[in-house]
Amino acid sequence: MTFRDPSKPMWVHALKMLEQADRLQRQFFQLRQSSQSGPMWEPPVDIFETKNELLIWIALPGVAPDNISVIVDNDTLAIVGERPLCAEKTNAIIRRMEIPHGRFERRINLKGGQFEICENTLANGCLKLVLKKI
Template sequence: MANRNWKPWVHLSDPQDALERLMDTGTGLDRAGKAYVWTPPADVFEDESGLVFRIELPGVPLEHVQVEVRQGALNIRGERPFPGGDVAYHALELTYGPFSRSFMLPSDAAQESVSAVLKDGILTLTVQRRGGTQRRIEPE
């Protein structure tokens, strides 16, 4: 039976942050030039290995990524460093600076079982479910 109470997309950040992301200039700066935390895109699905979270992080070194589970939430934080250098940019569409992404975990997630792999710019996090039963998640 599907866990209908689990909503991984519950966004845990301030609504003002969401508004700033809508106004994103692509640089990690808002229109006033003030730095903010950006949100990398993610896929969430379930397969035989458990719950899988895939987050796009191209150009982010492994040592700049932090993953933790706290109070039933999977939290991913880090920073994509600005390449800098003595260059004159003609376009700046990639997002740099600090990022953050959080997902609520279902109640039967084995929070101690999180595994993480960063490969080819994709961070893949896998969380097993207690009891080892595979579940089908029905869309609402």
């Protein structure tokens, strides 16, 4: 007969719940105040680094490519744009609105060198950027 610590599954479950709550809080787009144009939302990102590149995915559901600007300025990558409220939604009663709309901006500090954008694609609601180290 093996002995099992009954508190271990409880703590594992509790930690998983805390991690999930933290992830959801970050995932659902933090709203922040811009000094230039009022409130805007900040999309979540995933960033991976290889020997020669930075791979960045930015969650931008419902944002058209024409509404996104990507700028590398010195050691900062800026992704700015807007997700307008769809015309068919303007006459509807809002039952729930969880996906943000309006202006967005995400700034990422590019530590460790100079980079140039070598790939910029929008697919399945995510903007994929590949930045090559130069």
